C-alpha cells in the first residue's frame with residue numbers, strides 16, 4: 001500500500017528523520033510508538049503527504065509519488081489528529097464535507113453520515129453545532145468524518161490523548177471493533193503501548209528519528225530485539241494485563 005524508502009527529513013540543520021525504510025501492506029494496522037520527540041508525528045506527516053521529506057521516496061499503491069500529490073491520492077487518505085479540528089458548523093456538515101466535495105448524491109450523504117455517526121455512538125448529535133460537543137464526542141465525530149470517506153489508508157495521530165480515562169477506554173473499545181469490521185489499513189501513533197497492543201497487529205518503535213524495531217506488539221514487549229527497545233518498553237511490562245494475561249490483547 002505504502003512504501004517509504006530511505007526517508008530523511010531535516011529542518012535547517014536539525015535531523016528529524018533518518019534512513020526510514022518502511023512498507024505498509026493492505027489491511028495492516030501498524031502502531032507507531034517511541035519517546036517524546038522521537039519523530040512519530042513527523043513520520044506520519046510524511047507518510048500522509050502533509051510534509052515532503054528532504055530525501056527518499058514514497059510509493060503509494062505501487063506508484064512513486066512526486067512533489068505534487070494528486071487529488072486522487074489525497075482522497076484515498078484520511079488523517080485524524082489529537083485535537084478533533086472540526087469545522088465551525090454542525091456535526092452533519094462536518095461529516096458530510098468530504099462527501100460533498102466528491103459530489104456524492106444528497107440522500108446517500110445523509111445515510112452515510114447517520115450510519116457512521118451511529119457506529120461511533122454519536123448519532124444523536126448530528127444536528128448539534130460542533131462547538132457544543134464534549135471532547136469525547138468531538139473525537140468520535142472526527143473519526144466518523146474520516147471513516148465515512150472509506151479511505152484506503154487511515155492515519156491516526158494520538159487520537160485518544162486529549163480524552164479522560166473513561167472516554168478513552170470506551171472509544172478504544174469502539175474503534176477496535178470498527179477496525180476489525182472494516183479492515184482499514186491504518187497507522188496509529190500513540191505514546192501508550194497498551195493502545196498498540198489492543199489495536200495494532202504490528203508495532204514500529206522510533207527513537208531519535210530512526211525506526212529501531214518492527215514486529216508483533218506482544219512479541220516485541222516480551223522479547224525486545226535490543227537494549228534500546230527493552231529500555232523503552234520496560235515501563236509497559238509493569239502493567240499486569242500486558243504480560244501476565246496476554247489473552248486480554250488477542251490481536252485483531
Ligand SMILES: Nc1ncnc2c1ncn2[C@@H]1O[C@H](COP(=O)(O)OP(=O)(O)OP(=O)(O)O)[C@@H](O)[C@H]1O
Pocket residue numbers: 011014016034035036037038039040041042043191
Ligand atoms: N517543522 C518542524 N521544524 C523544526 N523541528 C521540528 C518540526 N517538526 C518536528 N520537529 C522536531 O522534530 C522532533 C520530532 O518531533 P515529532 O513531533 O515528530 O515527535 P513525536 O515522537 O511525535 O513527539 P511527541 O510524542 O512529543 O508528540 C522534535 O524534536 C521536534 O521538535
